[in-house]
Amino acid sequence: IAGITQAPTSQILAAGRRMTLRCTQDMRHNAMYWYRQDLGLGLRLIHYSNTAGTTGKGEVPDGYSVSRANTDDFPLTLASAVPSQTSVYFCASSGGENNEQFFGPGTRLTVL
Amino acid sequence: GQNIDQPTEMTATEGAIVQINCTYQTSGFNGLFWYQQHAGEAPTFLSYNVLDGLEEKGRFSSFLSRSKGYSYLLLKELQMKDSASYLCAGMDSNYQLIWGAGTKLIIKP
Numbered sequence: 001i002a003g004i005t006q007a008p009t010s011q012i013l014a015a016g017r018r019m020t021l022r023c024t025q026d027m028r029h030n031a032m033y034w035y036r037q038d039l040g041l042g043l044r045l046i047h048y049s050n051t052a053g054t055t056g057k058g059e060v061p062d063g064y065s066v067s068r069a070n071t072d073d074f075p076l077t078l079a080s081a082v083p084s085q086t087s088v089y090f091c092a093s094s095g096g097e098n099n100e101q102f103f104g105p106g107t108r109l110t111v112l
Numbered sequence: 113g114q115n116i117d118q119p120t121e122m123t124a125t126e127g128a129i130v131q132i133n134c135t136y137q138t139s140g141f142n143g144l145f146w147y148q149q150h151a152g153e154a155p156t157f158l159s160y161n162v163l164d165g166l167e168e169k170g171r172f173s174s175f176l177s178r179s180k181g182y183s184y185l186l187l188k189e190l191q192m193k194d195s196a197s198y199l200c201a202g203m204d205s206n207y208q209l210i211w212g213a214g215t216k217l218i219i220k221p
Contacts, residue, residue, distance in 0.1 A: 042211035042213045043155070043201075043211040096157075099143075099207070101209065103155050105154050
């Protein structure tokens with residue numbers, strides 16, 4: 001693993017189903033983030049975690065939950081998917097000289 | 113409220129110079145970031161400014177004026193591969209990034 005990985009790459013999901021998006025980083029960064037990106041809108045923060053064992057709500061947390069059991073993994077769960085959750089989801093972690101964020105390749109989710 | 117404004121789209125010619133502007137309002141300020149995002153890919157870090165002035169990094173430079181809540185990204189000697197969206201993001205007092213919607217830069221030969 002190099003950097004941040006996300007799985008799956010893409011997914012088509014029926015409304016009402018439960019789905020977990022996976023995110024793993026190997027940079028030992030303390031802070032991690034989940035964003036959604038929709039056409040014409042900026043990246044919107046769903047949830048974040050400043051360190052293992054802690055999580056916080058971002059701008060658009062409703063319908064999503066996260067956990068941070070260890071430094072490397074930060075899964076995002078949709079308990080009961082709805083069509084408005086159709087989006088591209090990016091996981092990120094922050095570190096480096098300027099505390100910049102590094103992004104995973106994204107998961108394209110379609111909820112029908 | 114917190115807000116980042118940048119143009120939706122810009123067009124420039126290969127070999128030319130283009131300046132992408134960004135104005136920001138954040139609760140507290142811990143720096144201004146620029147990211148590049150090619151279509152279908154993840155954003156990648158370009159630059160960071162926390163003090164006023166110009167930061168130069170090869171063909172790319174970024175400028176910050178904290179008193180004006182203003183930044184720009186300057187791209188020189190444009191290449192076709194520079195066609196991408198450029199995202200401006202301000203870091204607030206909680207060290208969270210507030211993102212603009214991005215500027216789609218179209219490079220024409």
